[in-house]
Amino acid sequence: MKTSWPDILFFAIVCGIALGAALRVVLSKNAVHSALMLALTLFSVAVIFIAQSAPFLAAVQMIVYAGAVVVLFLFVIMLLGVDKNEDLRETLRGQRPAALGLALLFAVGTVGVIRLYGSGAPQAEAIALGADNVQLIADALFTTYLYAFEITAAPLLVAAIAAVVLAKRERPAKSLSESREDGSA
Amino acid sequence: MTGPHDGWWVLGSALKVVILFAATLILVMALVYIERKVVAFMQVRIGPNQAGPKGILQTLADGIKLFFKEPVTPRAVDRPIYILAPLLSLIPMFLVVAIIPFGNSITINGREIFLQGTDLNIGILFFLAMSSIGVYGITLAGWASGSKYPLIGGIRASAQMISYETCMGLALIPAVMTTGTLSMRGMVEAQSGTWLGFVPRWTGLVQVIPMLAFFICAIAETNRPPFDLVEAETELVGGFHTEYSGIRFAIFYLAEFANMFTISAIAVTVFLGGWNGPGFSFLPWLWPLLWFFAKTGVLVFIFMWIRASLPRFRYDQLMSLGWKRLIPVLLVWLLLSSGIQAWINEASNHVAGG
Numbered sequence: 001m002k003t004s005w006p007d008i009l010f011f012a013i014v015c016g017i018a019l020g021a022a023l024r025v026v027l028s029k030n031a032v033h034s035a036l037m038l039a040l041t042l043f044s045v046a047v048i049f050i051a052q053s054a055p056f057l058a059a060v061q062m063i064v065y066a067g068a069v070v071v072l073f074l075f076v077i078m079l080l081g082v083d084k085n086e087d088l089r090e091t092l093r094g095q096r097p098a099a100l101g102l103a104l105l106f107a108v109g110t111v112g113v114i115r116l117y118g119s120g121a122p123q124a125e126a127i128a129l130g131a132d133n134v135q136l137i138a139d140a141l142f143t144t145y146l147y148a149f150e151i152t153a154a155p156l157l158v159a160a161i162a163a164v165v166l167a168k169r170e171r172p173a174k175s176l177s178e179s180r181e182d183g184s185a
Numbered sequence: 186m187t188g189p190h191d192g193w194w195v196l197g198s199a200l201k202v203v204i205l206f207a208a209t210l211i212l213v214m215a216l217v218y219i220e221r222k223v224v225a226f227m228q229v230r231i232g233p234n235q236a237g238p239k240g241i242l243q244t245l246a247d248g249i250k251l252f253f254k255e256p257v258t259p260r261a262v263d264r265p266i267y268i269l270a271p272l273l274s275l276i277p278m279f280l281v282v283a284i285i286p287f288g289n290s291i292t293i294n295g296r297e298i299f300l301q302g303t304d305l306n307i308g309i310l311f312f313l314a315m316s317s318i319g320v321y322g323i324t325l326a327g328w329a330s331g332s333k334y335p336l337i338g339g340i341r342a343s344a345q346m347i348s349y350e351t352c353m354g355l356a357l358i359p360a361v362m363t364t365g366t367l368s369m370r371g372m373v374e375a376q377s378g379t380w381l382g383f384v385p386r387w388t389g390l391v392q393v394i395p396m397l398a399f400f401i402c403a404i405a406e407t408n409r410p411p412f413d414l415v416e417a418e419t420e421l422v423g424g425f426h427t428e429y430s431g432i433r434f435a436i437f438y439l440a441e442f443a444n445m446f447t448i449s450a451i452a453v454t455v456f457l458g459g460w461n462g463p464g465f466s467f468l469p470w471l472w473p474l475l476w477f478f479a480k481t482g483v484l485v486f487i488f489m490w491i492r493a494s495l496p497r498f499r500y501d502q503l504m505s506l507g508w509k510r511l512i513p514v515l516l517v518w519l520l521l522s523s524g525i526q527a528w529i530n531e532a533s534n535h536v537a538g539g
Contacts, residue, residue, distance in 0.1 A: 032328055036266070039321070059310035063354075067317020068347055071324065075343040078328055078336060134307065134367060 018044035031077045039070040056133040213442045217244045220489045227493040256431035261331030271436035274322025277315035278443040285450045288460045288473035308369040320346040330428035338424030342415040348507040349405035355515040356399040359392045359522040360455045373459030389456030396456040407444040411495040449484035
């Protein structure tokens with residue numbers, strides 16, 4: 001199946017929105033605006049998934065990233081009140097070069113993966129299979145890639161437990177009101 | 186989607202969208218009136234009775250008043266987000282209406298038209314995705330108002346709605362396993378017929394605990410009493426919509442009722458057999474519609490009933506109900522239910538194979 005010009009136009013528009021929003025995430029001075037632009041970026045990616053006949057991925061993208069992760073970011077930003085005039089000095093030394101290096105590594109990796117396995121536009125068979133997206137993904141996850149799936153799950157669980165342990169660390173001399181707040185969190 | 190995708194199909198789909206939108210809007214306005222009447226009845230009051238016969242035009246009058254009222258914008262607001270927030274809470278729920286199967290199909294001119302906006306193969310996931318977008322409306326309204334009570338309301342909303350969305354997802358998984366599909370129409374069709382000739386094959390009759398849990402989550406997700414911590418007028422003035430007035434406030438109000446309707450409709454479709462019910466050969470398309478609206482009406486009535494009779498939860502009670510009671514119970518139920526389902530599948534495979 002050849003890529004037609006409406007497809008290309010559509011892709012260009014959505015990509016433009018995604019990239020523009022991603023830039024705003026980094027450049028925006030207001031933390032809440034950054035979080036919102038991140039949500040918009042993730043939303044655009046979901047739209048691209050739909051255009052590529054992957055509605056299941058789109059739904060998961062919306063539920064997990066746009067729906068939960070970014071809302072949690074917002075929750076933390078609002079709770080801590082870091083929404084105005086953030087201090088722009090770096091607290092982590094060497095953060096910028098490290099970020100640049102990792103970004104380059106990621107870009108090279110992505111391009112490499114696409115070069116090795118990518119096939120360009122969605123294939124006709126893939127579109128025809130689009131209806132059974134969920135079954136196909138489930139089959140792949142729970143048979144072919146079961147080990148990878150389970151191994152990925154383990155660090156996530158460990159991280160979650162670690163976060164709980166760190167957050168619940170007993171602090172000395174707790175007043176009554178503080179301990180009640182802790183119980184509700 | 187049946188039939189060729191020709192001009193008629195496009196016209197039909199466009200017509201469907203317009204009808205769905207208009208009907209939902211009118212229905213939501215009717216719901217506002219009905220709730221006021223029901224709550225008034227439960228509190229031995231009369232309720233609205235001036236505008237129109239039995240006060241039936243009260244919502245319309247309120248709507249017109251709010252529409253023409255000057256929208257006051259406080260100086261401290263973050264303007265674009267302040268304007269965006271009400272729309273973000275209304276639009277997702279209207280989009281969900283598109284996937285609800287209201288009835289079976291009508292055949293016009295040899296063309297089968299389903300009484301459903303569109304049947305996505307990820308149906309129920311679309312609903313979850315949209316309800317997670319709905320969280321933004323309230324959270325952002327709280328933040329963008331630039332004042333402290335709305336901010337507290339917004340923070341509460343984000344934590345509450347994420348928590349109960351998790352529950353909601355967990356409550357939906359057993360139902361999906363029983364019906365074996367994510368598509369809304371597929372779910373309704375899987376629930377047609379009866380057991381032993383008279384018990385309807387509703388998912389909710391097997392998955393009782395997920396159904397009850399889903400309903401509790403639905404109340405929390407729509408921020409209705411007793412889980413209306415985000416507006417809690419006794420503590421937070423008006424909560425997230427304190428700084429909103431005029432048409433923008435009206436949109437929030439409308440969103441709450443649209444939310445209540447769509448979530449009841451989803452509950453009916455997933456757990457209570459959707460439009461299934463005894464029908465007659467006279468006007469065969471009408472009975473499914475009636476059954477659907479009767480079931481949804483009962484759920485909406487329960488929403489109003491709960492609102493009129495239960496006091497508001499405290500915030501920590503709300504959180505502990507969600508995380509310490511509902512989620513563990515649902516996880517155990519999920520494990521049990523998937524085990525039984527796997528056993529049933531195995532048994533039926535043996536029958537089919539042997």
